[in-house]
Each structure stands twice: as C-alpha cells, then as structure tokens.
Amino acid sequence: MKGRVWLAGSGPGDPGLVTLRLAEVLKSAEVIVYDRLVSPEILAMAGEKARRIFVGKRTDSHEKSQQEINEILIEEAQKGYQVVRLKGGDPFVFGRGGEELADLLASGIPCEVIPGITSAIAVPEYAGIPVTFRQLSRSFHVFTGHTAEVGVPDFDYEAMARLGGTLIFLMATSNAEEICQGLINGGMKPEMPSAVLRSALPGDEVRRITTVQDLPALLLREQIGAPAVIVIGEVVSLSSELTWRN
Numbered sequence: 001m002k003g004r005v006w007l008a009g010s011g012p013g014d015p016g017l018v019t020l021r022l023a024e025v026l027k028s029a030e031v032i033v034y035d036r037l038v039s040p041e042i043l044a045m046a047g048e049k050a051r052r053i054f055v056g057k058r059t060d061s062h063e064k065s066q067q068e069i070n071e072i073l074i075e076e077a078q079k080g081y082q083v084v085r086l087k088g089g090d091p092f093v094f095g096r097g098g099e100e101l102a103d104l105l106a107s108g109i110p111c112e113v114i115p116g117i118t119s120a121i122a123v124p125e126y127a128g129i130p131v132t133f134r135q136l137s138r139s140f141h142v143f144t145g146h147t148a149e150v151g152v153p154d155f156d157y158e159a160m161a162r163l164g165g166t167l168i169f170l171m172a173t174s175n176a177e178e179i180c181q182g183l184i185n186g187g188m189k190p191e192m193p194s195a196v197l198r199s200a201l202p203g204d205e206v207r208r209i210t211t212v213q214d215l216p217a218l219l220l221r222e223q224i225g226a227p228a229v230i231v232i233g234e235v236v237s238l239s240s241e242l243t244w245r246n
C-alpha cells in the first residue's frame, strides 16, 4: 500500500475526547510520530505493533527540530508506511501542523488532516469557564505567549485590552509577568479575573483563579509551569459557580 500521513489532533489528553476518525486511524497505523503533550492513554489506543517515534518539543529545549520532524514524516511515508503524526489539541493551533502539511504536500505525500479539540477552549471548559458568555464576553482570542524567534511576541497590548473579549494564552507561563504587566499598561483593570489552568486526565488538574495583577506572583509562588492555559477576562469569574468537575 502507498504511504500516507494523517496529521491529527489528539485533544487535551482525555482519551474520551479523541475523535472517532482518529481512533479508527490509530488502530491501523504503522508508525506514530508524537509530541510531548499526547497522553499515554491515547498512545495506547494504537495497535501494539505500531512503531512509536517521540519527537516532543519543549519551548526551551527542542528535542527534534521542525526540519528533522518533517524529514521523518516524509521518509516513513515514502517507505510506504501508514503514518500518524499525533499532536496535542488541534494540529493547526500553534502545533506547526500547517508547516508540516505544506512540506508533505510539496513532497507528493498523500495526507489527511484530523482536527482535534483544542486546549484553548477545552481546558477552560473543564474548569467551569465558558470562553463566551452573554453580556460578559462576545469574543475570544487565542495567543501564544512564546515564539521561537523573539520570546514574547510583540503584542499590541492596548488593542488587546480594548477587545473586551476573553484572552486565552498558550505557552505563556514563563512570560506571564511581561504579558500581564503589558495588559495593565495597555489599560486593562488590574483586578481583571484571570486563571491558570491545566487539565487533561482527572488527577492532573491545576485551577487557580486570581487577577491579572497577581497572576505572575501566583505562578512563581506555586511553581506552576508548562503546560498551562492562562485565561484573562470577565468569564473567569464564573468558574466557582460553574464548577462541574470533581
């Protein structure tokens, strides 16, 4: 059979949130190339014979360069294997899935993209925080707090503070101080409700509610690092009322 790559999102970690399409593809996969945020429970959904290749990237120490990852995918598919490229959340949300797809298509490899549930929405949801809520937030905006090139992105904090919607940051724990201060300097009220959240499988939860002003100190004090989703906006105040888990 001809080699092929499925570029797939595995959701925030709970196997129950894997799509039926991904579950089916995992059963027949021959090679699985996966990131650090893919949970062991989801990897276990693949057949025992599937070769598992870890290419996990941290924001600080890159285990494999993007170039190397793309080469692995192309090589395995050219050898004729059925390859699943498995990422946390959704493959096109800060997962460089678009770049991988571009390289694969340019090399003539047949591809299929399988969307996943992004942590940007699901992790707040698990913590009782709806990203939109009538009269509190009519939009939500997802930012990366870290870029490989420049560290903290060159944010227009005034524009962000003016949006009035829910601000969601991924990969932002190490730059939270600069981001929170930037938002306050940009005009956001220092008491704006803010949350730092981690949620995959029950038992691996972090749910801290604070203000934009106090969030950086809380991260330091409690030694909370990646992976975490930071949510800043009025909807965070709903969390205690809307707790539905545990």
Ligand code: SAH
Residues within 6 Å of the ligand: 012, 013, 037, 087, 088, 089, 090, 091, 092, 093, 094, 095, 117, 118, 119, 120, 123, 169, 170, 171, 172, 197, 198, 199, 200, 226, 227, 228, 229
């Ligand atoms: N494609 C992924 C995001 C990749 S960037 C998605 O759609 O979810 C990696 C960042 O996602 C982490 O640094 C963290 O901010 C967030 N993240 C992913 N899974 C998470 C989880 N279970 N709990 C908290 N944050 C998570």
